[in-house]
Amino acid sequence: MTQQRSPTRYPTGGDYVDALQAPGLAFTDPQLRAGTVKTDALGMPEPVSGNFASVFHVYGTTGEQWAIKCFVRPDADRHHRYDAIATALQALHHPALVDFDYQADGIMVAGVRYPLLKMRWVQAQGLMPWLETHISHPERLLTVAEQFADVVATLEKAGIAHGDLQHGNLLITDQDELKLIDYDGMYVPEIAELPPNEKGLVNYQHPRRGDSDYGPGLDRFSAWVIYTSLVALAARPDLWRRLRATDDDTKLLFASDDYLDPAASGAFQTLRSAGPPHLAALADQLATFTRLTPSQIPALETMPAGTVSMPAPRAASATETPDWLADHLPKTPPVSPAAPAETPASASVHSFVGRHLAVARLAAAGLLLGVAGGIAAGVGVAALAAMPVFAWILTALTAMVAIAGSYLTHPLVAARRKARDAYIAAQQELAAAKAQAQAVRGTRAQLESATTAQQQALRGQRDAAIRQRDTAIAHAQQVLQQSLHSIAQRRSDWSNTPQAREQKRLAEIAAEYVQRALSNAVIAKNPPRGIEAKIAGALADQGFRTAADFVDYRTVSGHGRYDKTFIKRSRTDYGTYVENVGEKRAKALLQWRQNIISRAESQAPKTLTPQQRHEVTVQVQQIQAALNAEENAAKQQARTAVEQARAAEGAAQVAMDAQEKQLEAEAQDKRANLDRRIVGADAAVTAARRNAGDMSDALAPLTRVSAGTYLLAIVGVTSP
Structure with missing residues (x-):
């Protein structure tokens, strides 16, 4: 007979590990009872533990696999919530949804039955690693986006909301089939009276989401965020690198700060200027939704056929930067301005030739005439006094404007301006490349520091395991000595004449x-x-x-x-x-x-009979034999305790050997990756420095192009 579960205490993850060593006894479900629980290197059931549950991987006898969620905290609403969610999902039969079965008394721990969730195990990649691998296949991204929109529409049509739409809950199979998982925070109509138990990942949630938004429209903003991101990546795969920091696993393209001020958001600005018109439309639409309340946001609608574009294929260039290096180059495209068409590279910087100089000379003549006329009119020269002074001044001003205009629009001046802009951009590119190289080296140093700290922690764990072994052995020996002392005293009592x-x-x-x-x-x-x-x-x-x-x-x-x-x-x-x-x-x-x-x-008798004397002798012998047996049992118990302590320490050392090996392997992989990134960052610095030198060389001949040299050219004089 099983006991009544405690309303306040639930098993720990370790308690479930102990119980699942015998799944045939622990589980109620016949499929799970006949199954096998995935184990770790020590042969113990291997949990994935969180704040509210431990999840175990169970293999069925006919190839099925399940994820079994075992709860470590009580929840008064759990049975009502999960039973309603399971009933609602079973009625949908959507291919993106996985089997979901809540069992109120699904597992027994220490004689007490507790609930569990039985979910079909999905052999698939998370959306984030899938995108890393398939970002250059836009048609596959659009297929996933369409599947996502379809399952979201199906849920909303049924009055259901997932509650935590984000990349971590979207899986992609080898056949590019979308699977939506983690239904703990779902809303279904049958539990409308319950409070929400999920807030969702912040980078996917509306900035004004509150508990009162718990309803069938809860997923709308998250759905628009994910759909917009997938469509944008299909059109412009480069956004995957441009809008995400290295190793950023908290978002697709948008972060919570982007929703607070879309006008100042780099993500929204990048999408608006990315090129395809439908990206700008999606970005504007999502920005508008941030200013609405969650309940005012419309349901997700897919882009009409023909409006979603994909990047055109291009031929590979012999000088194209490798993918692993391109990830770490500055995001600003290099500026390489060409010299103006009417100014050949070999031309002198003082060759202010062409129509601009002719216009300037005419204007200069007009300026001189205006000045002279104004002066003459002012002093009363009769020949020039016919025009008032202000007219001559206006003539002079007009000539000055014409000279300035001819200067500012002259090809040499434009070339100098472009060369200067290119030089500034090249310097910024060089600074960014240096910062990137420094950041990668900083990450490399952090890796070594973290690896050293982890190795020290493992050494501490090894020492702790040895101390625990020694403590257990000392305790066993102390218990043995106490037992032997007690036995010796009783043996002495029975060893009299x-x-x-x-x-x-x-x-x-x-x-x-x-x-x-x-x-x-x-x-x-x-x-x-x-x-x-x-x-x-x-x-x-x-x-x-x-x-x-x-x-x-x-x-x-x-x-x-x-x-x-x-x-x-x-x-x-x-x-x-x-x-x-x-x-x-x-x-x-x-x-x-x-x-x-x-x-x-x-x-009373004063002597013993022979029979009574014999009984005394037999009793003494029996007592001595019992004491001998007790002594042997105490020694065996001590030996067993010592062996168990040594075995536990040995198992702990084996586990830590595996951890240390894994740590070193992971560190080696990260070192190799960072070393490649350092090489790439250094190459980027070299390229940026070369580009900055080229821009400096291009600017150098144009540095003496100025208003002064232009005026000298107007009057036909050149400076040395």
């Missing part, structure tokens, strides 16, 4: 003889003096029939009235009051009892 053993046995026989005499002395048949039949009857009514039924009496003063006498069954007994038995009769009873004892002691 045979005469002493016989005297002790003779004393026991005499005591038994006296006790029989007391039991045979019936008060009513041989009453003491002063004990009439009526008094004997009253004593018998209280259980005092023979001399063996009492040992003493006591008298309690009545404080002026009369004394009461109590007959005591033992030395520590309070006593029993018997009517009309006063102190005098009690003394008579006690004297009568003492006479019986004296007579019995004088009549």
Whole structure:
């Protein structure tokens, strides 16, 4: 019979590990009872533990596999919640949904039944690693996006919301089939009265999501975020690197900060300028949703056919940067401006030729004329006084504007401006490349520091395992010594001379003889003096029939009235009051009892019979044999404890050997990756430095292009 589970205490992950060593006894489900639980290197059931549950991988006998979630915390609403979710999902039969079975008494731990979740194990990749591998296959991304939109629409049509749509709950099979998992936070109509038990991953949730939004439209914002990201990546795979930090596993393209201020968000700005019009439309739409309340957001709608574009194929270039290096190059494309068409690279910086210089010279003539005319008009020269002064000034100003315009639009000036911009961009690119190289080296140093810390922690665990072994051995030896000391004392007690053993046995026989005499002395048949039949009857009514039924009496003063006498069954007994038995009769009873004892002691045997002596010898032998057996058992128990302590320490060392090996292997992989990244970052720095040098060389001949040299060119003079 199983016990009633505690309302407050649930098993720990370790308790479930112990129970699942015998799945045939632990599980209620016939498929699980016949299954095999995945084990670790020590042969123990291997859990994946979280804050609320431990998950185990169970293999069925006919190829099925299940994920079994065992809860480590109580929840008063759990049965109602999961039963409603399971019923709702079973009615949908959607290919993206996995089997979900809540069993209220699914597993027994220490004789008590607890609930579990049985889910079909999905052989698939998480969306994030799948995208890492398939980012260059836009048609496959769009297939996944369509499947995602379909399952979201199916859920909403049924009045259901997942509650935590994010990349970690989306799996992709080898056939590019989408699977939606983790239904713990689902909303279904049957549990509308319950509070939500999930908040969802923040990078996928509306910034204003609250508990009151727990309803069928709960997934809408998350669905738009995921769909927009997948469509954008299909059109522009480079966004995968541009909008995500290295090893960022918390988002696809958008983070929670992007939703707070879409106008200042780099992610939204990048999508708007990415090229395809449908990306800008999706970005604008998602930005609009951030300003609405969650309940105002419309259901997800897929882009119309023909509006979703994919990147056009291109031929590979012989100088194309490798993928592993491109990930770590600056995101700003290099600027390589060409010289203006009307200014050949070999031209002198002072060759201000062409229509611009002609216009400037005409304007200069007009300027001189305007100045001269203004001065003449001002001093009253009759020939020039026909035009007022302000007209001559206006003429001069117009000429100045024409000269400035011809200068600013001159090809050499434009070339200098472009060269300067290119040089600044190249310097920024170089600074970014240096920062990236420094960051990668910093990551490499952090790896070594973290690896050293983990190795030190493992050494600490090894030392702790040895100390635990030594403590257990010392405790076992201490217990053994205490047991041996106790056994030695008892053996000494039974190792006295045979005469002493016989005297002790003779004393026991005499005591038994006296006790029989007391039991045979019936008060009513041989009453003491002063004990009439009526008094004997009253004593018998209280259980005092023979001399063996009492040992003493006591008298309690009545404080002026009369004394009461109590007959005591033992030395520590309070006593029993018997009517009309006063102190005098009690003394008579006690004297009568003492006479019986004296007579019995004088009549008791004074020597042992041969048979009794033999019995004493056999008893001593039996006691000695029992003590020997107890000593052997204590020694065996100590040996077992020592062996177990050493075995536990050995198993711990083996496990830590495996951890250390895995740690070193992972560190080696990371070192190799970081070393490649360092090489790539250094190559990027070299390339950026070369580009900056080229831009500097391109700018150098143009540095003397200025307004002064232009004015000199206007008047036909060149500086050396």
